[in-house]
Amino acid sequence: MHELALTQGIIDIVCSEQEKQGFKDVREIRLKVGEYSGIVPDYIKDFFPMVSKGTCAESAELAISFIPAEIKCRDCGFEGRPGTRKMFCPQCGSTAFTMVKGREFYVENILVE
Ligand SMILES: [Zn+2]
Structure with a gap:
């Protein structure tokens, strides 16, 4: 469980x-989590109140x-x-593809006061 x-x-x-920026309170933290990032957003939600306690993010x-997965097929160019269920190109059935979206995990934005 690496979510902690x-x-x-x-x-x-x-x-x-x-x-660095000297803002007072953090009101909201916006995260982006890809479908195939291997991260379970619910765990992060569960850990957050405990981990943020006593930090600048306590009241945030x-x-x-969620970012759904998208592929680019190397055989037929499908995007x-x-x-x-199984990962394959829906147009030609190939498994030779590049995942262009869905592995993301990052802080998109912080809303502050
Ligand atoms: Zn294809």
């Missing part, structure tokens, strides 16, 4: 920004947006959602 370390990492980023809301 990731939650800690998010808070470290936010609080070092707060020190956590807003997580878009992969086949369901």
Whole structure:
């Protein structure tokens, strides 16, 4: 369960920004989590109140947006959602593709006061 370390990492980023920029309160932290990032957003939500306690992010809301996977097929050039269940190109059935979206995990935005 690496979500605990990731939650800690998010808070470290936010609080070092707060020190650098000198804003008072962090109201909202917006995260982007890709479908195939291997990260479970619910775990981050669960850990957040515990990990943020006593930090600059203590009263912040956590807003997580999900990024669905998209592929680019190397055989037929298809771009878009992969086949369901198993990962393949829905147009030609190839498994030779590059994942162009869906592995993201980052802090998109911090809303401050
Ligand atoms: Zn294809």
